[in-house]
Amino acid sequence: MSNGKVTVKPKLLQLIESFCENNKEVVLVSLCTTDGFPIEYFSTDELNAEADKLAAISSTISALSDSSSRQMNQGQCGITIIEAAFGNILFVKATYLGTQCVLTVVANIKMNLAAARYKTKNLSQDFSSIS
Amino acid sequence: MKCIAYISKAPLTKSGVCLPIGLSDIVKASNRNQRSNMTGFLCYRQGYYFQVIEGPHKEVEQLVLKISTDSRHSEPCILIDRRIYKRCFREWKVSVFDFVDQSQLFKQFIKNYKVDAASFSEQQKLGIQKFYDLKNLSYSKNYEGKNLRLIAWPDLNQISQSQTIINLCVKLTKKPYLFDQLVDDELFGTRDQVIEALDKFQNLGILTVTESEIVKQQESEIIRIKNPSSFFCAIKKFLGVR
Amino acid sequence: MNYQKLAIIGEVGAGKTQIVRTLSEISPFGTEAKSTIDIGKKNTTVGIDYGRITLSDDMALGLYGVPGQERYSFLWEFVNQSLWGLLILIKYGETPDYENLDKMLAFFSPEKSQTTCIVAITHCEDGDKLSIAALGQEIRAMLMHHNVVAPVINIDPRSKESAKSLLVLFNALNN
Numbered sequence: 001m002s003n004g005k006v007t008v009k010p011k012l013l014q015l016i017e018s019f020c021e022n023n024k025e026v027v028l029v030s031l032c033t034t035d036g037f038p039i040e041y042f043s044t045d046e047l048n049a050e051a052d053k054l055a056a057i058s059s060t061i062s063a064l065s066d067s068s069s070r071q072m073n074q075g076q077c078g079i080t081i082i083e084a085a086f087g088n089i090l091f092v093k094a095t096y097l098g099t100q101c102v103l104t105v106v107a108n109i110k111m112n113l114a115a116a117r118y119k120t121k122n123l124s125q126d127f128s129s130i131s
Numbered sequence: 132m133k134c135i136a137y138i139s140k141a142p143l144t145k146s147g148v149c150l151p152i153g154l155s156d157i158v159k160a161s162n163r164n165q166r167s168n169m170t171g172f173l174c175y176r177q178g179y180y181f182q183v184i185e186g187p188h189k190e191v192e193q194l195v196l197k198i199s200t201d202s203r204h205s206e207p208c209i210l211i212d213r214r215i216y217k218r219c220f221r222e223w224k225v226s227v228f229d230f231v232d233q234s235q236l237f238k239q240f241i242k243n244y245k246v247d248a249a250s251f252s253e254q255q256k257l258g259i260q261k262f263y264d265l266k267n268l269s270y271s272k273n274y275e276g277k278n279l280r281l282i283a284w285p286d287l288n289q290i291s292q293s294q295t296i297i298n299l300c301v302k303l304t305k306k307p308y309l310f311d312q313l314v315d316d317e318l319f320g321t322r323d324q325v326i327e328a329l330d331k332f333q334n335l336g337i338l339t340v341t342e343s344e345i346v347k348q349q350e351s352e353i354i355r356i357k358n359p360s361s362f363f364c365a366i367k368k369f370l371g372v373r
Numbered sequence: 374m375n376y377q378k379l380a381i382i383g384e385v386g387a388g389k390t391q392i393v394r395t396l397s398e399i400s401p402f403g404t405e406a407k408s409t410i411d412i413g414k415k416n417t418t419v420g421i422d423y424g425r426i427t428l429s430d431d432m433a434l435g436l437y438g439v440p441g442q443e444r445y446s447f448l449w450e451f452v453n454q455s456l457w458g459l460l461i462l463i464k465y466g467e468t469p470d471y472e473n474l475d476k477m478l479a480f481f482s483p484e485k486s487q488t489t490c491i492v493a494i495t496h497c498e499d500g501d502k503l504s505i506a507a508l509g510q511e512i513r514a515m516l517m518h519h520n521v522v523a524p525v526i527n528i529d530p531r532s533k534e535s536a537k538s539l540l541v542l543f544n545a546l547n548n
Contacts, residue, residue: 006409034406035417036444056444059419063404067420071402100407145472148518153468155508159501175510283517284524286509292526294541301545304522359548362375362457365428366544370537 006039011130016042025111030104032058062091062102088116094124133191136183136211138258139204149178153203164223172224172236181262185218208258219243237262274310283337290331374431380452381438383462385412388495388530389438390422395536397424458489458543465497478519489546490523497527
């Protein structure tokens with residue numbers, strides 16, 4: 001269920017495709033609005049999650065992280081990382097076509113955290129440059 | 132002038148439940164009838180709508196045609212469709228409470244239109260029974276020695292939202308309570324005030340009155356006074372409630 | 374520490390964030406985001422609104438507002454334990470999403486868990502009495518379907534008095 005207002009540009013699809021092609025350790029890439037509507041979603045077969053639920057989770061974690069960060073006087077939240085048993089989940093704020101979004105990347109344990117963080121941040125910046 | 136009376140069903144939700152979805156919108160829309168030349172009434176009860184519309188011939192027909200295609204109800208069953216020379220209802224009324232004894236409006240309808248329910252088809256009788264059976268329901272106003280229980284909360288817009296009434300509802304929705312105990316507690320007003328409240332609940336069809344023998348096993352629970360928890364007292368203190 | 378929870382659920386714009394703000398003694402912890410669809414206001418809650426009322430040194434009531442949309446149902450799990458009460462807010466003026474309300478009632482099952490439940494209609498200050506009553510009727514029909522015996526009352530979440538009257542009712546029902 002999307003809000004239908006955010007256009008999915010070919011460039012966006014291209015970026016996500018190429019990101020996944022070049023990083024086989026990535027099992028999920030999701031872009032959603034900050035209020036929980038999915039824009040685009042890619043996952044490998046091993047990860048079977050509903051796009052709208054995932055968008056809701058991403059928006060909640062992003063908003064919760066932001067609120068927590070401000071409450072603890074550390075300013076705006078940059079990136080939220082969940083280190084899990086089989087991999088890492090990263091949530092980073094992004095801007096796409098002027099809309100505030102949340103980019104979620106799930107990478108399995110074969111990609112180290114530093115690499116996952118660096119690549120995710122770069123991807124979010126690439127999204128911002130799409131017009 | 133014309134009169135059309137019909138019964139229809141509330142729609143089924145996706146989960147197969149019959150609910151009066153959009154009832155508040157229907158009421159808002161039907162209240163426009165007050166400003167027009169229409170008289171009659173609209174009732175809702177237990178998944179069924181019953182509407183009587185009186186007014187100028189053309190306007191009634193147009194309104195009924197519009198209503199018949201409204202998706203907020205289904206299976207309309209016409210009971211009356213006739214020319215009239217005199218209105219029976221002075222004004223437009225809406226009665227949408229599931230439990231309310233609607234026999235007054237219905238009695239007026241039966242009397243004024245000289246409706247012979249026996250002449251209805253089976254389908255018509257099935258629908259009308261939702262509204263008609265209340266006529267035969269007689270309830271005892273004698274609560275002495277009886278156990279009382281509320282099967283649902285009343286509409287607090289219809290019955291006062293006073294603390295006494297709310298406390299009475301809280302008590303009676305939890306478990307059966309002896310009438311005499313209610314009066315002796317002196318928490319719900321005088322005897323007459325308690326009876327007045329119980330009568331209102333009866334009118335709404337939400338009060339069950341049973342012989343005290345039937346609920347014997349619960350009597351000891353009723354009589355045993357529960358000590359309020361410390362959390363309850365703390366909230367009361369915080370709210371400044373005595 | 375005797376810590377109880379009051380869960381507040383309801384559709385977008387029903388007044389969950391507002392009521393937590395009204396009742397909470399602490400500055401409420403909210404998780405809002407700018408809405409990308411027209412919901413009649415700028416922001417919407419995408420996480421939990423948290424507030425607290427301290428009753429004594431060792432007693433407190435936590436206020437948890439959670440979104441009512443089904444896609445946020447994973448948040449319902451966080452608040453569905455040892456509840457002191459469940460408050461369902463419904464906004465007057467639009468036909469409620471009964472499919473969603475059905476899911477909320479099925480999930481929380483207040484009648485099974487013996488959780489005290491109250492349904493409050495908001496935004497009805499200027500409403501037509503009869504159609505508010507009709508809305509109450511729609512809601513009661515839904516509650517009956519779930520065997521939930523709960524009062525349906527009108528409140529103004531912005532008003533401290535109105536919000537406190539809710540706590541009075543919860544407390545009376547919990548006694």
